[in-house]
Structures are given as C-alpha cells and as structure tokens.
Amino acid sequence: MAEATERTGADRALKAGHRxxxxxxxxxxxxxxxxxxxxxxxxxxxxxxxxDRVPDVAAGTGNAAIPAALAGADVVAADLAPELLETGRRPAEQRGARLRRQEADAEALPFATAPSTPCSPASGSWSPRTTRRPPANCSASAGRETPSVC
Incomplete structure (x- = not known):
C-alpha cells in the first residue's frame, strides 16, 4: 500500500509540474x-x-477543437492546463465555435468516449510519460460515429 501511495504522490507531482x-x-x-x-x-x-462527437484530448488552445466545432461537431476540449483552455476561449468565440472546455488528465478522462474513438493530439503530446499508452477509452482506429481530431 505504501508503494501505491508513493506512486500516487509522484504521479500528482509529475502532473503538477507538467501543468x-x-x-x-x-x-x-x-x-x-x-x-x-x-x-x-x-x-x-x-x-x-x-x-459527430469529438473529444479533443490535450486540446491546448483549441487548434483542432475549434475547427471541429465549426464543422458542426459536438466537441469537448480537454487539457491538463486550464490556462490553455481559457486562452482558446476568445478565438473560439470570435469565430463562432461552440464547444465545451474541461480541465482533464488524458490518462484518466472524466468523460466517456466511444471505444472506437482515437485520441491522438494534434501537437503530438498527450501525456507527461511518453512511454505510457493512451487511456483504454481511446484507440488507434477511427470510427465514423465518433471521429476524433485530438
């Protein structure tokens, strides 16, 4: 149990540093x-x-979320750094893009995505641990019902 607590504490510290x-x-x-x-x-x-339902994981300022919303998709822009989500609010509003923003850890998303939803961020970085695989609710194959451009 002590080892799990240490990992949890180390994990929190790592993510706080990345944020x-x-x-x-x-x-x-x-x-x-x-x-x-x-x-x-x-x-x-x-x-x-x-x-289309589009979860943009590691959305940053919305460089993929905004065009997806303008295309008519139901978009959730999620990022570990709420400051980036807030910075993207103004350009989204100026362009008329309607999307939800949510502070979220890409390794433990607080919302459901379809099993076939690929989650691969536009900038190429979704986790502070580059050796980790994407979360179980993200996959590498695109599904027509829920394309993702994260």
Missing part, C-alpha cells in the same frame, strides 16, 4: 506560428461534421 510548464510557456504562439492549419487539416481528413 505548470504548459501554463508558463507560450504554447498559444507556438500553435499560431508552427501549426496554424493543422487542426483544420485533421478535421477535414477525419471527415468531421454535424452530429
């Missing part, structure tokens, strides 16, 4: 300058449209 790092950096500029069109390309490639 602080993402909040302290200038990810909004990186997204705007380096990958500005990637979200739209992912939405188009996945065929996202009205009625």
């Amino acid at each position: 602080a790092m993402w909040a302290r950096g200038d990810y909004p500029s990186v997204a705007a300058e380096i990958i500005p069109g990637l979200g739209r390309e992912l939405v188009d490639a996945a065929g996202v449209g009205p009625g």
